[in-house]
Amino acid sequence: MKESLRFAFAVSQGHAFEKKHFGEAEQFLIYEYKDDELTLIDEYRNPFIRPEEHYTHGSSRKGKAIISFLKELDIDVLVARQFGRNLHMVREHFIPVIISATCIGEVTEVLLKHIFWLMEERRKVDNHYGLYQINLGILKMPGRSVKPRLQEER
Template sequence: MRKLRVAFGMENEGKLSDAHYGDSEFFLIYEILEDGTAKLLEKRPNRVKDMEEHDGEHGDPRKFRAIIEQLKDVDVLAAFRMGPNFLRIRDQSNKVVFFTSTRDLNLALQRVIESFEELWKQVEEKKSKHA
């Protein structure tokens, strides 16, 4: 059965972060199956949340690389909001970005499930580009 590993950038147990993805308090890693099943795999601390960014500006490429590294086993980065590194994630990584348009975790999960086919297609395209 096809499955996606999705990391939600979180503020607390029920709400996605309103900050940039790299500033999330932690990540909830879910496995989403094509039949609509969602299983929480892990609550992963954000080790780079407090990383000092070059010149105090958001969008530091070092932070981008650190986020990608700590989420290397994930296919989709799900967020309410992304910062300046969004374009780097989209263009320079093997990750697919999904904007939830909600901070409510349950609703965000439902939106990922409803978008499974499109997300699967994007993940497969990324894998073939970055193989």
């Protein structure tokens, strides 16, 4: 059983968490939790926000491309301020975590505080992971494989 977790933080070029969907972040910072520490191990520019690549915001094509990219990096947990309509696909492969903080130091601190819950979620057999929302405490949303309903445009 894997005793570490690998995280992808969705951040701006200035390494701040912005109120954007995970797939719209400018960069992915890769952190690894091992031996009670969360360590930055790599960073990648998001290759799926270039307009010439035809990955439109919220498209399943873009969602599948990001999932494939992050699976190659052996990612377990995605951390962002928001997730979009591809969340149902994300939850089949990764544990999504919504955070309210914008500073990496605050986010790593709160993740370490609640790491037990994420480690337990990773041990699930069915791979339909719950959505976690972390503010001061932690809230887990049920891990259903139901597609989110879209609101009608006004």
